Amino acid sequence: MLKKVLVVVVALLAIPLLAALFVKQDYQVEARVQINQPVMLVFDYVRFVSNQQNFSVWAALDPNMQTASRGVDGTVGFVSSWHSENPDVGTGEQEIIAITEGQRIELELRFYEPFTAVSPAYMQTEAINDNQTLVRWGFAGHMPYPMNLMLLFIDVESMIADDLQQGLDNLKLILEAPVP
Known part of the structure; x- marks a missing residue:
């Protein structure tokens, strides 16, 4: 009887670990918005x-999040850091x-807490015409084995994509606001 229970x-322990071997570990998300302003602005x-x-x-x-920076913002090598007690924000x-002038800013995100x-x-950014710009905000992530099993139960891609989209919608409001 004890053998059967064992x-x-x-x-029961092996099945999820075996399943995780076949679940993707990498994901990518991208959100887009059209802003009615020139690309360089x-x-x-x-x-x-x-x-x-x-x-x-x-x-x-987290309005109480602590932030710090090193270097010259808007240039390669600039580092912006944050620390929050809110686990949805964490520390990183x-x-x-890399910067391709007028087109693309590449970032490396380093998360320290909660993971x-x-x-x-x-x-x-991409010019649609003289006064319209398409903005894309993208992110790639990796969940190592066996944590990648969570990707079957939590739609991490949609959660991040929704946050990126909301951020771009906020950006649109800021950049299209009438100048007083």
Whole structure:
């Protein structure tokens, strides 16, 4: 009897671990918005990481979040860090790792709490015409084995995409607001 119970317990533990071997570990999300402003005006706003405080959903989650920075914002090598007791915000930093003038800013996000991870992200601008710009905000993530099993039960991609989209919608409101 004890052998049968032990076999059942081992099987119950092994099945999820085996299943996780076949679940993807990497994911990518991208959100888009059209902003009625010239591409360089939009690019010159989003290239400054500190401006994310004005439109990012995560920045709004904790008004008491502590922030710090190193370097010159809007240039390669600039690092912006944050620390929050709110587990939905956590602790981490992001660094500008590449800039294609007027088109794309590539970032490396380094999360320290509540989990550790390194993820690439970007903001890209593209002129639709002289007074309209398409902005794309993208993020890639990795969930190592066996944590990747959570991807079967939690739609991480949709959650992040929704937050990115809300941030871009906020950005649109900021950049299209009438100048007083």
